[in-house]
Structures are given as structure tokens and as C-alpha cells.
Amino acid sequence: MIKKILVGFSLVLATGAWAQQGTATPYSFYGIGDVKYGGTNEYKAMGGTSVYSDSIHLNLQNPASFGKLQSTTFSIGATAKFYNFKSNQQSDAVKRQTIDYIAIGLPIKSNKLGVTFGLQPQTNVGYKVTGLETNENSKTTTYSYNGNGGVNRVFIGTGYEVINNLRLGIDASYNFGNTTNDVSVWIKNTGNDVGLSTQTVEKRRVDYKGFSYRLSALYEGKVKKYDWQASVTYSPETKWNTDNLTKRQTWDIYNPGQMVDETTISDLDLKVINPQQMSLGAGFGKERKWFVAGQFTYIENSKLASSTNTTNKASFEDTKRYTIGGFYIPKYNSFTSYFNKIVYRAGFRYENTGLVLNNQAINDYAFTGGLGLPVKGYTNLNVGFEYGQRGTSSNGLIKENYFSVSVGFSLNDLWFKRRKYE
Numbered sequence: 001m002i003k004k005i006l007v008g009f010s011l012v013l014a015t016g017a018w019a020q021q022g023t024a025t026p027y028s029f030y031g032i033g034d035v036k037y038g039g040t041n042e043y044k045a046m047g048g049t050s051v052y053s054d055s056i057h058l059n060l061q062n063p064a065s066f067g068k069l070q071s072t073t074f075s076i077g078a079t080a081k082f083y084n085f086k087s088n089q090q091s092d093a094v095k096r097q098t099i100d101y102i103a104i105g106l107p108i109k110s111n112k113l114g115v116t117f118g119l120q121p122q123t124n125v126g127y128k129v130t131g132l133e134t135n136e137n138s139k140t141t142t143y144s145y146n147g148n149g150g151v152n153r154v155f156i157g158t159g160y161e162v163i164n165n166l167r168l169g170i171d172a173s174y175n176f177g178n179t180t181n182d183v184s185v186w187i188k189n190t191g192n193d194v195g196l197s198t199q200t201v202e203k204r205r206v207d208y209k210g211f212s213y214r215l216s217a218l219y220e221g222k223v224k225k226y227d228w229q230a231s232v233t234y235s236p237e238t239k240w241n242t243d244n245l246t247k248r249q250t251w252d253i254y255n256p257g258q259m260v261d262e263t264t265i266s267d268l269d270l271k272v273i274n275p276q277q278m279s280l281g282a283g284f285g286k287e288r289k290w291f292v293a294g295q296f297t298y299i300e301n302s303k304l305a306s307s308t309n310t311t312n313k314a315s316f317e318d319t320k321r322y323t324i325g326g327f328y329i330p331k332y333n334s335f336t337s338y339f340n341k342i343v344y345r346a347g348f349r350y351e352n353t354g355l356v357l358n359n360q361a362i363n364d365y366a367f368t369g370g371l372g373l374p375v376k377g378y379t380n381l382n383v384g385f386e387y388g389q390r391g392t393s394s395n396g397l398i399k400e401n402y403f404s405v406s407v408g409f410s411l412n413d414l415w416f417k418r419r420k421y422e
Contacts, residue, residue: 022098022124022150024083025400027362027391030314030355031304032208032272033123033150033179040101041077041408045370045384046325047347051231051281051293053218056378056412058105058116061279062231063169064218066114067159069107071378075118076102077408084401086393096126100406116171117156124150125179132188140189149179151208159218167218175240175274178207181309186253198260201249206309210240212274228284229293237276237303243268272307275300285326292326301354314357321351325368343372345384353390357397364390370406382408 028034037044039061046052053065058075077100085092103118129145157171186199216233244267252258277300283293299319304310325347334340350365366388373381384406393399 022096022121023081023126024094024096025390026085026127026129026145026398027353027355027400028123028125028127029145029147029181030309030311031301031307031316032274032309033125035123036100036121038120038122040075040103040382040410041079041384041406042343042345042370042372042382042410044386044406045345045347045368045382046293046327047323047349047368048321049281049283049293049295049323049325049347050233050279051229051283051295052285052291052327053229053231055111056380057410058103060101060103060116060118060120061214062216062218062233063116063157063171063214064159064167064216064231066105066116066157066169067161067167068111069105069114069116070110071107071412073105073410073412074103075105075408075410077382077406079404079406081402081404086399086401088393088396098124100408111161113158113160115156115158117154119152119154122151122153122173122175122177125181126150134189137191138189139187139191142186142188144182144184146182146184147180149177151175151177151179153212157214159216165220169216169218171214173212173214174209175212176209178205179309180205195253197253199251199253201251203247203249204309205245207243208240208272209242210238210274212238223284225286226284227287227291228282230282231279232281233279235277237300238274239271240274242270242272244270273303275303281323283326288329288332290326290328292324294324295322297321297323297351299354304354314355316354317352317356317361319352319354321349323347323349327372338374341374343380345370345372349388358395360392360395360397362391362397364388366402377412379411380409382406382410384408 023034025034050061053059053068055068055070059065079100080097083094101120105116107114125147127147132142134140153173153175155171155173159167159169161167181204183202187196189195214235218231220229246265248263250260252260279297281295285291301319302316304316327343327345329343330340347368353362353364355362366386368386370384386404390400
């Protein structure tokens, strides 16, 4: 059965379902792209915290939680994101859609040992920036930057309850994909009302492949009438192999399609660092009623300084992310009101992304919310919202306001049980 599912994932890849332009931010040029949130939509709606775990949802960011599964669970999610960019000179609006994850969780021994595997985008590159510059000597230069691609991960993980209330977990991922970054420059006016007859184009493609790992621990307890959970996850630094192909071309402006010259540079089997990261979190609440948690995440993004996609105006620093979030259920077993059974979620996230441009740290914050809508049994439809801001319009940079709508489906319980009677 598992082999058939894995073959299905391969078919999804072959049809290009993952070859999406999942972002529009110009900041995705740097490093290995814009790093995607790695959890499901229900956790994203709680600020991205991954402390809370139960038996019917997949907590993809904490493999120790897989040991809590009590029924086979299939989860899939997608997001539509709307961007508004603003600089000192202009503004623009763009929208993107992307599949966020496909995952399946299997309880090998109910509430004791579980396995989860799946596929999701790890990073995305997607931007298009054009501009015109004129200096004090009336020299006018037009430029265009275009980027596409990203890195995906296929993963498998397991969680196990080693002693009462303490679970340990591990997952392993194979990361693969490619990014393209194209730069086009033409001197439209040399300062004498004469433009160059040729245009310079640089096309760079980087192919990535490599492994990553994550270890985690989850502990649950009870203090008086309150339940509490605490978790820690750690991903060690790994190195991915990259193949870099750069083509530098010169084109005739007055004869479209006529290439004057081309130089190809190939750098094979170079290493790029996938930085280590650690998360610590804790929360408390009442079972099937409410829960609130806080989490701190540290990522050693300063190691990205060795990546191929950077400029002399860019540097990297370590990332510190702070998240808080939770949920509330008015009455989970209500027979009189559907709205009382809905899970209401909310959260907040703030981080320095690790990218520094023109000596200005690029920060990101967002408010989140969402609804868990019961469908049948323990199956539910999860809708999430996020409104945030990244970057600044000062220092010649771009401020990015964004709003996203996420939809996820968690299918489990009776859907996967064989019927005795047809």
C-alpha cells in the first residue's frame, strides 16, 4: 500500500503540480529562496506554533506527535496569497497559489507508535522586478530580474511513547529541486542620447539535492484541572549538493532574437549549507476546550552567506522567531449548534528573517486566525487567514504587505475503515 502511495506522489511530481511559482516576494532571490512554513494549515492559523498535539491532526513540525495518532489520517492543504509591494518610487499587487503539503499518518500502535510520510515545498523562488536608473551624467540603464523554482522535500517520520506521557520522534527528508535567476541589463542612454546596441543577459540555474533530519520530544502533564504540553525540536546542519550553470549572453537590441555572444560557466557538486535550527515551546489548556502556547525558534541563517544567490549589498544573520497561538472550542460534543463544535484559532508571529540588505534587517510579522469545521466523525475542513508585513520601503528597499487564505482537509476515522456490508 505504501509503495502505491509513493508512486502516486511521483506521478504528482511528474505532472508538474509542484512546479508552481509559490511566492512573489523579491526577497526570495537570496539564499535558497523564500522558506515555506512547514506545518499544516491548522497550526499555521495558531501563529505557526507546533506545541499542541492530538490524535486526529498531523503536526508535521513535531515528529514525536506521530505517536499519538489513533486512526489513519490523510491531510492536504493549499494557499492563495495576495501581495502588495511598495517602494519609494512605485507600488504593485500580485497574487499566487500553491499546494502546501500532502501527508499520510499511520498509527502502527494506537496512541503509542505512529508513522507519517508526505511531500511539501521547502522553499520557493518567484519574483519579477523591472526598473530604470538615471545617474547624474544622464546615463540611463534599464534592468529586469526574474526568478522561478524552489526546493521540495519528501519525508518520512516516526514518533514513539517511550514512557508515560513522554514521546520522542525523528523524521528524515530528501530535498530536491532547482531555481533559476535571470538578470537583463541594457544601457538605454550612455549620456549622449545614444543607447548601446547590445543587451547583457545572465541566466543562472542551481539544482539542489540533499538530506535533512529533525529530532523532537513531546511531554504532556496535568496541573490541577489544566493540561499542559512542552516540546523541543532540533534539526542539525546538513550540506546539500548543488550544480550551478550560468550563461552570460549578449543580444542585439535592433535584431530581436539575434545572439551576439554566449559564455557558459558550470560549477558541479558544490556544497550549500542547510542551517541548524531549534525550537522550544510550551502551552496549557483544557482538553477539547482551549489551549494556548508560546514558542521560540532559532535558525543559524548566518551560514547562508556561502550560498550562491547573494549580492555585495546582502548579508545574513541568525534568525529568531517568536510565536504565540491557540484555539477555543465552545462545546465539542454539542447536538444543538454546529457553531459550538467549530474550532476557533488565532495567533501571532514575529521574526527577523536572517536577511540583511543595505544594513537593514528584513523583519516579518503576521496575525493569523482560522476555523476548524467538522465534516464527519473526526474529519474536518480547516480554513486559515494570515495578514502580515515584511521588509521596509526605506534604504531603497521594498515593503511587502500580504494576506493569505489557506484551506486544508484532514480526512480520517471511518473513511479509512473497510465496510462489512455494502
